[in-house]
Amino acid sequence: MRSQTLVCFYLLFLLALFFSFHSATSKSHLQLKRGASLSVDDASDFLTSPDNSFTCGFHNLGSSNAYWFAIWFTNSKDKTIVWMANRDRPVNSRGSEVHFRGDGTMILTDVDGTVVWQTNTTTTDVAIAKVLNSGNLVLENPQGDILWQSFDFPTDTLLPFQTFTKNKRLTSALRKGSYESGYFNLNFGSDNVLRLISDTPDTSSNYWPNPDLNVYTNGRTNYNSSRVAFLDDMGRFLSSDQLQINASDMGYGIKRRMTIDYDGNLRIYSLMNSTGLWEITWQALRKPCSVLGVCGRNAICVYAPDPQCACPPGFEVNDPSDWNAGCRATFNETLLHSQQVKFMEIPHVDFYGFDLNWTSPITLEACRDMCLKDFRCLAFSYRILGQGFCYVKSALLNGYESPDFPASIYIKVPSSVQPPNPSSLFESGTMCGYAEPERIVGSPSMYDFTPKRVKWIYIYSFCAALGGLELMIIVLGWWFLFRKHGVPASVEAGYRMISSNFKRYAYAELKKATTNFKTELGRGGSGTVYIGVLSDGREVAVKKLGDVFQVQDEYSTEISTIGKINHMNLVRMWGFCSEGRHRLLVYEYIENSSLDKHLFNSNFLTWKQRFAVALGTAKGLAYLHHECLEWVIHCDVKPENILLDGEFQPKIADFGLAKLSQRGGPGSEFTRIRGTKGYMAPEWALNHPITAKVDVYGYGVVILEMVRGIRLSNWDVDDDYKNEAALTSFVRTVKKKIERGNSSWVESFVDPRLEGKFSRKQAETLVQIGLSCVEEDRNKRPTMASVVQTLLECEDDTEIQISDNL
CATH class of the missing domain: 3.30.200.20 (Phosphorylase Kinase; domain 1)
Known part of the structure; x- marks a missing residue:
């Protein structure tokens, strides 16, 4: 009897628990009808998308009393926000609500009834509000037509298939951990080009694409006035100015977002389902210190090794929690007009823009005198590029340090300013946290200009000793932890x-x-x-x-x-x-050796395997050319450098042996000959500048060889073109057959060992891509990114064409 009583009690407990849980979650809505509300007082009062990917409701930042009406990723660990209605005007934690009024307007009110935000829909035709699986909050009429949508009013994030047009912009957060609007924007300029713009209290300027290059050198065009862009569900971002971006993990089934972060960098993130964390799969700027204005007036963005903001000698931070406020002088600036001044030298540092003038050729002493004689001059930059270049600065804005910058900045300070502490540039709070490590900026030295003497004070040895000691401590710590003490096998592994x-x-x-x-x-x-x-x-x-x-x-x-x-x-x-x-x-170690071993002998690949190799190789080259943190030209694309793993997926080898070049920089072209005969683009022999298009040429030869199954050197030459090279003869022959409308031209060029078992559409696509890749004029060759896109469009074509000729 007692056991039966316990069972009944247990069942009643479970039933009560169920109803309490049900009541706690009963306010979770798939849609709101006119007259309904969402209240800030009830944490369970929100809208969810049908697949539960997105949640819409009141969101709190930490333990503050401020709330925002927002949409966020339900399954991300930090509930990442993708849209906010009241970004710069949070509401109170008590009494605030979103009301879907009878006139069709959705309105957000604060505790005192103040209207903070509302939609522009004053029509009784509006029936419901709901969040779509795309993350879009919409107001619909009874027929399902969208009358208002949050996608038209983005904040700092763009979601897949959210169209980005000329009237829209993404605006960064002001600082890390903040939601209020910052100073960095993504929008279409008046020239139809998509740009990142820094709009700080001091200045407004664009910093991406590279402002030192013209539109076409940056790979864009300003002829298309439609001004539209979007991120698709494969991880591709396409823009009407011919910008194309591919996430490194491109493919279906991954939750992604494109966000302009508080540091001014534009990034694509992918959600890791297992952890709920985000992974960066593309970013616009490899060096975050390239963002103009990221550190405020008089401040310098340095790599130590992560990006940080720092004040130069003689200056101190205005607000440690907000580097946008920059640094202020610790001395009376009127003293700069006296004769007793000196210049603090900071190697590899520059302040971008605000040049009173620039002069070349000139000596360092003459450059110094120019700054001394001009009361407006606060500093000068001096660099030697074959001859001396002098840039006299009227303001210290957009400061950045780059280890490979071939110059120093000399900041004018009163003679009373003491030499800097060796660590003075690294005592600041971290500003950005996404960049790859760079070497620490060299500590500032003092170049003391007085009427009687010039004095150098070196402190590099101190920094070197300090760095070496720190490195030794870290190494000994790891050795002691893992060698002297037992740790779980999983941790050690x-x-x-x-x-x-x-x-x-x-x-x-x-x-x-x-x-x-x-x-x-x-x-x-x-x-x-x-x-x-x-x-x-x-x-x-x-x-x-x-x-x-x-x-x-x-x-x-x-x-x-x-x-x-x-x-x-x-x-x-x-x-x-x-x-x-x-x-x-x-x-x-790659199990199946190189492509040539499985292409030019009896152990040949099937058509499906060949197409997979063509697509995977294109993806790898596109990543090297467009997406990786360094811009890499391979210079020796050939079957021997394409390895095949256990599943015959391609892996490009030897790419690290090529010369690196920065995007748009003076090293973006080089002429040292590399490569293999037959796969080398014509510009090698013509001594033309070498660009990524040499890899496109080599790739074209490789995929034509994969289609034919024969090494280029063994190709038969058409009698009409017997005096030409095999590749030239092949190109002419194919183009001639296409012009004649010969419907069987593809079959005549595909490897006969396949016995006709191939996709005609894929074969035709590969041949046409190959022909365009081996154009003598490199400007007519496609980019590897566009090749990937073309191949993906016919990847799913599984029709096997049985040739009548075989």
């Missing part, structure tokens, strides 16, 4: 995985791993590759580089480049060795 992503190996270790370099996998112009097994059991490919890489500078560039780049269609580098004359690279 995770640490080993992270640390082994880029590790410096001893030569003896690699010699042992490869059994004294016994088994050779292949060799090429850059070196010889051997198979090896590391001490942790991983199979690796170890490349011994040739003499050309004995120069330390080139080798350092190699490893820093390839170590930062990661894409599923690129071979991953695990580490390197640099001991004496030994230069080695350690790569992941």
